[in-house]
Amino acid sequence: MELAKELREIQTLEGHTDRVWSLAWNPATGVAGIPLSFASCSGDKTVRIWEQNPSTSSWDCKAVLDETHTRTVRSCAWSPSGKLLATASFDATTAIWENVGGDYECVASLEGHENEVKSVCWNASGSMLTTCGRDKTVWVWEALPGNEFDCVSVLQGHTQDVKMVQWHPTRNLIFSCSYDNTVKIWADDGDDDDWACVQTLGEANNGHSSTVWALSFNASGDKMVTCSDDLTLKIWGSDDAKMSADGFAPWRHLCTLSGYHDRTIFSVHWSRDNIIASGAADDAIKFFVENNDQDGLVDGPSYKLLLRKENAHEMDINSVQWSPGEDRVLASASDDGTIKIWELTSE
């Protein structure tokens, strides 16, 4: 891997009229000549779809998804095929949108949460979805033919507001992180849709001491990074050699990165080529990589700062996401209402 030397600012995207909370790259773009595209969601109650113009390389807003959510849209997630977009809102619903020839149509609305929905994520095959919210629950939904969605389970266990849910990239596990300072791991018992919490990563396991805002897996799915209001990032790993009879390999703390951000870290994303990006309320974006300089006396991997970008935005950064495709392109979303596109270059 070539060392990155500079974070180049490509473009600032304006359009949203309130803070931008989150963004999600369409996984089916950036390959086979299909221009890169992503969705962003905002306190202005809308979702915007952005696309890179193949001839000019600049970014344009292709669609505004409005008049559906009645409150802040907090998070969005594309199905693996890129055909459907799920949007989670403070209005307690999760809308499902289908791209019909460039126009986005709301084809379903998932209801059930008692109050604000904070995060949504699809599983690797697109057959299921998970959502979470301030009602302390994680919901598991099944995607059926004809854009029908059924709730198959409501997972209770967190004692506070659940901030984010992520489906594991390769295993049938759901990870959730919360205002209760823990990360919980949920597994399905056989084919019964009988989900239960199989592990809780809390302070006793070297976990966070305040709200955990986000988590992200590495490409192989054997490591994850979490970020928190406690101003640290933590790396966790799972060792298949320690798998129990029911097929679950417990996760353990590997490394804590502290002193890099001085305000709440809202977002973290692990790239396919092993660079961790973090975005925080101190307006900075920082990059971390595994430290291969260690002399072998330390037990387990350690991580180091690769690059930092202070004042990346004028206000809090709420989301950082690496793009699909070959280049090291990153998008960041901020309270300042803008989205910035960046490229991490070697020169």
Add this chain to the structure above:
Amino acid sequence: MVSELINANPVIYERKERRVRSVPSAAADEYAVEAIDQQEIFDILSVRIYLYLCILLDIKDPEHPYSLEELKVITEDAIEVDDGCGYVRVTFTPTVEHCSMATVIGLCLRVKLLRSLPSRYKVDIRVAPGSHATEAAVNKQLNDKERVAAALENPGLVDMVDECLSPSYE
């Protein structure tokens, strides 16, 4: 339904005489941005925010429309400002230890500062250590940006905050 006010006999402190601010000389750069200091933040917060102790009890006529300054809920020395960094921390003292108004007061402080300060400012609000029974829980909620944002989308709560910030009886 509770028939008594939470704090029926609040201690009222004398309103402090405002220190006269010196006028910058004509030779000074007229385009210079005036630095924000402690007194200015205190002025923003104390003079204009009135506290209706009875609002939560759903009583129509306000009986105790005193300002936060008069109730010594905030004092000038409980405000930390660093204009260079763009940082403010406000420490407030609810009038009684179990005051359920603590989160409302905190929200009012936050909204007032949001509307008054440049957007580059980072704001932390907390209750004075030892002044509240569930201090850590209140502080955590007041400083969770997402929770504050969701609360401010609740029309009832926004109306209450607006009323505290600019009371209609004036």
